[in-house]
Amino acid sequence: MADHIAKFNSLLIRSKVGMHQPKAPIKSRRCRAFTLIELLVVIAIIALLMAILVPVLRSAREQGQRVVCLSNLKQLTLAWIMYAEENDGNLGNGRAGVNSIFWGPPWVDLNYFSVPDPNKPDSRGALWAYIRDVGVYRCPRARGIPKQPVTYAIVCAANGDSPDETRESFFKSKRIGRTMLWLRKLSDIVSPSPGQRMIFIDYGQSPSHAFQVCYDYPAWNLGGIPLVDHNRGITLSMADGHVEHWKWRGAETMDLINAKLPDGSFNSMGFEPRTEDGLYDLQRLQKATWGRIGYTLGW
Ligand SMILES: [Zn+2]
DSSP states (O other): OHHHHHHHHHHHHHHHHHHHTTHHHHHHHHHHSOOHHHHHHHHHHHHHHHHHHHHHHHHHHHHHHHHHHHHHHHHHHHHHHHHHHTTTTBOOBOSBTOOBTTTBSBSSOHHHHHSOOTTSOOOSOTTHHHHOOGGGGSOTTOOSOTTOOOOEEEBTTBTSOOOGGGBSSSSOBOEETTEESSBOBGGGOOSSOGGGSEEEEEOSSOOSBSBOOOSSSSSBOTTOOOOOOSSSEEEEEETTSOEEEEEOOOHHHHHHHTTOOOTTOEETTEEOOOSHHHHHHHHHHHHHHHSSOOOOOOO
C-alpha cells in the first residue's frame, strides 16, 4: 500500500511539473523577441556600417581601376617609344583615326577598332603590332557609352594637330630656347626632359584626333577636357614611359570633368579658370604638353 501511495505521489509531482513546463518557453519566447526599439537600433547600426563601408569599397574599386588604367598607359607609351625607335626616331601619328601621308598611319584606327572587318588585314592602328590586346586601349573606369573601345588619347604636341602658334610653318615646329613645342622626333624632346613631356592621357572617351591643349592662352580647350574621374584626378604618361596620377586642386576643374560647364567663362578659346587652384591645374597640363607656358597673365 505504501508503495502505491509513493508511486501516486511521484506521478502527481511529475504531472505538476509537466503542468508548469509550457509556461517556461512562453516566458523565454517573450524575452528573445525584438522590441521595436531594439529593431530600430539594429537598423541604425546597419545603416552606420553601410555609411562607413560603401565609400571604402568605392575607393577600393577606383584604386583597382586606376592600377589597370596606369598599366594600360604604360604599355601604350612603351609601344609608342618602340614604334618611333623602329622608324628612325620619327614619332607615330598622334591623331587618332586620321591617316595621312604627312603624319603616317594613326596610332589607333577607330573605325577598324569599332567594327573589325574580317575581309581586310588587321589595321587597328600603328601601335597594334606591339599591343595586340583590345583591353589595353580602354580605361575600366570609362563612363558614357559602354562600348567605346578606346578611351586614351595622345596630346596634340606629340605629332598631333598642333595649333599654328606652335609652328614656324605647316611642316616646321617652333623652338623656344631648347624647348621644341611641336614634337616630331624623339630627339626633339630635350628640355624639359622626356620624363616631363606628356604623351598619353586618359581622355575617358574615344578621341577625335589628338587631345587639345591651348598653348598661348589660359583656357581649357573644348577638345581637351578629360572626362574621367580617377579619385578627383587624371592618369597620364610621359615620354620616358613612366606614368602618373595627378589630383586636381580646383573645384572648378572637377566641374569641367563632370561636364558641368561653368557659366560666363566660355569664350572662343575655351573655359578660363577663375581661381588660383583652377589655373594651377590648367598650367600643369599646359607645361607637360608644350614644355612651357606660352603666355603671361595680364590679370
Ligand atoms: Zn583611366
